[in-house]
Amino acid sequence: MVRYAPFARPWMQRSLFRVGVPIFIIVIGGSFYLKDFTKLRYKYRAQKQITPEDFEKIMGVPMKKKPVNFEEELKKAESEVQSDYTMIRGPRPDEPWTAYDTMKKERLAEKAQQKAGKIPA
Incomplete structure (x- = not known):
């Protein structure tokens, strides 16, 4: 058993000190630990998605544009x-x-x- 100073003994026996302080440390410490992950989230959120036109300009590879008309596709599937x-x-x-x-x-x-x-x- 751990020996505490006489003045600390009543504090160590309280549930607030035994349970509350570790939880408080986990909550506060967790926010500092997760800080790096939140930085990544906001860093990559600012990047915009590349549209097919931008991809063609950057890479020089033409993208196939295929318009989809759902009514025509439905009629085609029904006839088949x-x-x-x-x-x-x-x-x-x-x-x-x-x-x-x-x-x-x-x-x-x-x-x-x-x-x-x-x-x-």
Whole structure:
């Protein structure tokens, strides 16, 4: 056990001194410790982001500009899905996979013909 001076003994037994002072030191010391991180935050916050035009000026590499129109993309996706989609009933566990197998064979045959150049893609 640590021996304290007689006048310090009552102070050391109080919870304010045993708990409060270390917490106070951690809070105050933590702010000094985190000072470097806050400096970094504000240092890099002042930098602006580079726009594609600025990047082209600085690096000399042209950036591809691709305008996106969501309605056109949606119509394109819908047409792709509708033209390629066929409704096939999935087989039950005790049934053979004949419909699925025939569909698979047809698609493989179409792909082979496209690769051969007989059917335009």
